[in-house]
Amino acid sequence: xxxxxxxxxxxxxxxxxxxxxxxxxxxxxxxxxxxxxxxxxxxxxxxxxxxxxxxxxxxxxxxxxxxxxxxxxxxxxxxxxxxxxxxxxxxxxxxxxxxxxxxxxxxxxxxxxxxxxxxxxxxxxxxxxxxxxxxxxxxxxxxxxxxxxxxxxxxxxxxxxxxxxxxxxxxxxxxxxx
Amino acid sequence: xxxxxxxxxxxxxxxxxxxxxxxxxxxxxxxxxxxxxxxxxxxxxxxxxxxxxxxxxxxxxxxxxxxxxxxxxxxxxxxxxxxxxxxxxxxxxxxxxxxxxxxxxxxxxxxxxxxxxxxxxxxxxxxxxxxxxxxxxxxxxxxxxxxxxxxxxxxxxxxxxxxxxxxxxxxxxxxxxxxxxxxxxxxxxxxxxxxxx
Numbered sequence: 001x002x003x004x005x006x007x008x009x010x011x012x013x014x015x016x017x018x019x020x021x022x023x024x025x026x027x028x029x030x031x032x033x034x035x036x037x038x039x040x041x042x043x044x045x046x047x048x049x050x051x052x053x054x055x056x057x058x059x060x061x062x063x064x065x066x067x068x069x070x071x072x073x074x075x076x077x078x079x080x081x082x083x084x085x086x087x088x089x090x091x092x093x094x095x096x097x098x099x100x101x102x103x104x105x106x107x108x109x110x111x112x113x114x115x116x117x118x119x120x121x122x123x124x125x126x127x128x129x130x131x132x133x134x135x136x137x138x139x140x141x142x143x144x145x146x147x148x149x150x151x152x153x154x155x156x157x158x159x160x161x162x163x164x165x166x167x168x169x170x171x172x173x174x175x176x177x178x
Numbered sequence: 179x180x181x182x183x184x185x186x187x188x189x190x191x192x193x194x195x196x197x198x199x200x201x202x203x204x205x206x207x208x209x210x211x212x213x214x215x216x217x218x219x220x221x222x223x224x225x226x227x228x229x230x231x232x233x234x235x236x237x238x239x240x241x242x243x244x245x246x247x248x249x250x251x252x253x254x255x256x257x258x259x260x261x262x263x264x265x266x267x268x269x270x271x272x273x274x275x276x277x278x279x280x281x282x283x284x285x286x287x288x289x290x291x292x293x294x295x296x297x298x299x300x301x302x303x304x305x306x307x308x309x310x311x312x313x314x315x316x317x318x319x320x321x322x323x324x325x326x327x328x329x330x331x332x333x334x335x336x337x338x339x340x341x342x343x344x345x346x347x348x349x350x351x352x353x354x355x356x357x358x359x360x361x362x363x364x365x366x367x368x369x370x371x372x373x374x375x
Contacts (some may be wrong), residue, residue: 007345008191018233027238038233042226043325050218054211059186061210065202066190077218095182102182108330110215116336125331125342129324134317141313144289145296147340148303152364153310157317160357164318169350 037166049101056105060091064113084173086120088113092127097161100133123172128130183204192359220333232280241278245270255315255358256308258299269312276316279325288316307365311358318357320350335357 063069073080080087088110095102104113107128114120124140134157144149194203235241249270259265268291275284291312299306305313324346331339 004325006338006341006344009341010338012191012343012347013328014325017231017275020231020238020240023240024234029237029308031234031272034234034237037230038236039226039230042224045225045229046222047217049221053218054214055183057182057214057217058207059190059211059313061206061213062190062203063186065199066192066205066321067199067244068193070192071193077249082275087225088281097331098182098270104326105214106332107327108214109269110214111330111334111336114218116331116334116339119329121334121336122342125324125327126197126346126349129321129327129346130319130353132317138313141292141316142305142309143291146303147296147301147305147309149305150187151305151310152361152368153305153313154363156310156314156357156360159360160314160318160353164349164353168345171345173350175341176344 010159049104052099052101053105053108056102057109060106060109083169084119085169086114086123088120089124089127092124093165096127096131096165097158099133100136103128103133108116119172119176122176125170126168126172127165130168131161134158134161193241217330219332221329224329228279228323228329232325232370234280234285235278236275240279241274241283242272244274244277248273254313255362258306258308260298261294263294263298265291265298265308268294271310273315273320276310277320277322279321279323288312290348305362310365311361313363315354316355317355320354322347324350 019030024034038175069087076087076090082089092103092106092110095106107124110124111121134154138150138154138157142153189204191200194200245267247267251267252269252273252278256266256269268287270356272284272287272291275281275287284364292309294305295301295308295312301309322342323343328339331342332336
């Protein structure tokens with residue numbers, strides 16, 4: 001069952017790329033030229049997130065080196081162990097709704113500290129990949145049309161984020177631990 | 179974010195002077211800024227490749243096709259809007275672009291959809307049920323392939339970075355449904371008032 005699901009994960013991207021290429025050719029899109037045009041943006045995006053990465057990775061690393069994370073982790077170790085949550089992923093759960101770039105920074109930090117194939121990295125990747133930065137989305141969309149009374153929009157977004165984190169913990173345990 | 183950032187640094191100095199690890203903290207500061215640069219540089223390649231592929235999808239009109247498929251479902255979810263509301267096409271395009279991972283392309287559609295809803299429902303500065311529904315769908319961040327996350331795993335030398343694709347999809351899909359259901363429930367209980375003053 002799990003093998004089959006992993007195979008599906010593996011196939012999804014090749015399938016998507018094949019489909020996009022064939023569909024593009026079918027629609028007479030100059031695929032090579034358009035590809036190059038799109039790929040140019042990759043450089044700018046990576047450069048744009050660099051300052052955020054520095055801010056987050058440096059401050060988290062300092063926090064860890066001081067021993068503060070160990071203190072918190074000791075304090076929370078029993079409930080964390082019970083749900084198989086690596087303590088490295090805790091800061092991620094706090095920032096996920098607040099800042100997209102901070103979240104990417106923490107994810108990169110977890111990956112480089114625990115290794116790209118660790119359970120902590122996988123859980124973190126699923127948490128990051130499965131949700132959006134609620135505060136940012138609200139700021140952009142409601143800000144752009146001058147909505148001041150947001151009613152339940154924020155509450156709804158936060159609840160969905162929490163649900164996403166809880167789901168991520170259970171789904172990744174099913175996929176990668178059992 | 180400002181407080182979190184300042185707290186992390188200040189608190190680590192405080193703890194470090196207590197645990198005697200001040201030198202570790204300083205060397206962590208120097209070493210990790212270097213590491214942050216390496217992470218950003220190693221992202222460039224994979225990000226560029228994926229954005230190139232996705233651009234082909236965009237130029238071929240895949241977003242519009244996807245939007246057509248989901249629009250009947252949208253009419254059920256946004257029951258407050260008129261059947262022929264111009265907001266629907268923009269909502270559909272926004273969700274489709276997001277699903278393909280084109281958040282830059284999705285934002286203009288989203289803002290246009292919000293404007294359409296505001297004009298149609300004459301809400302002033304209060305968010306309508308439709309707006310809250312649209313926002314909840316967006317904050318759940320539904321997407322087919324989490325390209326950035328895969329890029330981070332791959333650039334760190336993961337053996338099989340795509341194995342998170344399916345679990346991520348399951349989680350994001352369920353969270354997306356959860357967001358829609360909570361938005362619907364709230365719209366029943368949370369009264370909507372426009373003050374005309």
